[in-house]
Amino acid sequence: MSKRRNSPDSGRRNFLKGAGLVGAAAAVTPPLAAAAMPVEPSRRLKAAVPGPRQIAADTMPPAADPVNQSSSGGDYMVDVLKTLDIDYLAINCASSYRGLHEAVINHGGNTKPEIITCVHEDIAVHVAQGYAKIEGKPIAMACHGVVGLQHATMAMYNAWCDRVPIMVFGGNIMEADKRAPGAEWLHAGVDIGQLVREFTKWDDQPASLQHFGESAVRAYKIATTPPMGPCFISLDGELQENPIPDRASLSIPKFEPVVPPVGDPGALAEAAKLLVEAQNPVIICDRVARTPAGMANLVALAETLQCAVIDNGGRMNFPSRHPLNQSFRRGMLSQADVILAIEMNDLWGSLTHFRDRIVRTSHPVTKPDAKVITLGVRDLYLKSNYQDFGRWQNVDLDIAGDGESSLPLLTEAVRTLLDEGRKANIDGRGDKLAKLHLAMVEQSKIDATIAWDASPITTARMCAEVYNQIKDEDWSLVGTSIRLSWMHRLWDIKKPYQWNGGSGGSGVGYNLPASIGAALANKKHGRFTVAFGGDGDFMFNPGALWTAAHHQIPLLYIVHNNRAYHQEYMYLVTMAARHNRDVSKMDIGTTLKDPNIDYATVARGMGVHGEGPISDPNDLAPALARAVAVVKGGGTAVVDVVTDPR
């Protein structure tokens, strides 16, 4: 007994064996408690009534540092991340995962993953969210459980609602007797995954290195299987920091991506029949494209059917200037006799006219006898508490299947029916839609000229001026502020990386860090990344700019500065009007004035180029030209454009 106590190294090895962590050794070792704490019978009695002397003896520090290790469990973890081809680990550093952090640098050489330093966990997760949508694969983020994970939660919720895969790791010291007094107790949890379980696809708390390997690969697989989503792994501190107990027994599991489920061929044929026989079929979609094939497949179906497409823009689904794009003519839905809804996020919301300005009322925008077909995987994985699934929508044919990969089969079924002579319904439809599309674009251009010379600057002019400066670059638009649709109305958006969707959960604070994550992904492709974001959104995470500067991530970021949480200001005005009361003070609590925030100065303080505030439209083009030059030189630039509507 005393020999064991004096040799903690051998004691630890026995402990590991006893815990059943080392393969076959488990079969011949005694149960955990007996192996870890062999106690003489005479001492058992004393232990029942512990006294001060006994406690002091049991907690004596070892005579010498027991560990003289040249590798750690963290090394194995890094090797697992390497096999998963994880490019980056976005972090805010913390002792609870110091073992992994050190191993990433010294064992992994700070490549795959390379550390991206973030000044807040919310930033790190949003960076990962923006990255995954451009690159089509997840990166990882690590945080300090419990407190780091508490900071990460809203961004994880955005990623969950946006169905974006992210690997989130949270440090935790599982063994109570190993925790240092103070913060390690304050920041440890019995089950830290419980914090995020309602908005992650899967989580685990591995108790051995092999367990970590299998869970990390499983998490990656679950996260990247449609419907995608974030997964969480709790990282035990001891597992990361201690030597690898039995290297020979460890293996790295093989990752093989899941082939996404394709809709039932019979059901797709039935959908094709309904679509071909319809007079006015309309496709409405939100998150169809998860790879570049998604847009091509949707274009093929729409062109085969010569039908209208309304794109809600959760992904880069359909080219903005395609003649069949009717996204800003949503009235089409009221004439549709068949609606095909693909990978929709909120179908009821899209097929309903909802008002909440006076009292909350709603009525369908569709004809009572319109047939609704759905295709997608969204409902294959839901949770109960958070209500992101939206209101129930009656449908006539509900096909479970990944939209992107089911489309070719559906298009083929439509072609077969058309070849059989059922073309009458589609003749001339495409021409009519092309004319309507052109009229829609022309109307947008006319609308954009309204108050063209106004100061502060109109949002339409802001968007047009930016496009003018970047249109000849290999650009990628990765964010917009709330309700800012001018880019989709005016710009020719047609490549798979030219639009990156929104936040998913409408959690404000997404835009700046997610744009930086998307720009990080675009950097290696040599693309010019541009994003717009509200002033309110900017102030949630201004520190994200430092990450862009530190890691030299080229990005042109336009602050749509209306000096307000304007959406909320408008809500408040309607509330006062509804109550028949004073509307003149609704800027209390809804505006960002007195003092005005100087975003260019904030940017410069983070090591980023800053322009503005720009209120005079004549100053905009020269400021943008300077900013574009900075970005083309590999830098980050912020342009503060004042669009205060009041």
Ligand SMILES: Cc1ncc(C[n+]2csc(CCOP(=O)(O)OP(=O)(O)O)c2C)c(N)n1
């Ligand atoms: C985390 C979070 N807090 C608060 C809100 C409520 N909210 C919705 S829009 C909005 C205003 C955001 O301001 P800004 O980005 O400037 O956009 P604007 O409305 O001015 O166009 C707020 C505060 C939210 N959606 N998420």
Ligand SMILES: [Mg+2]
């Ligand atoms: Mg604002």
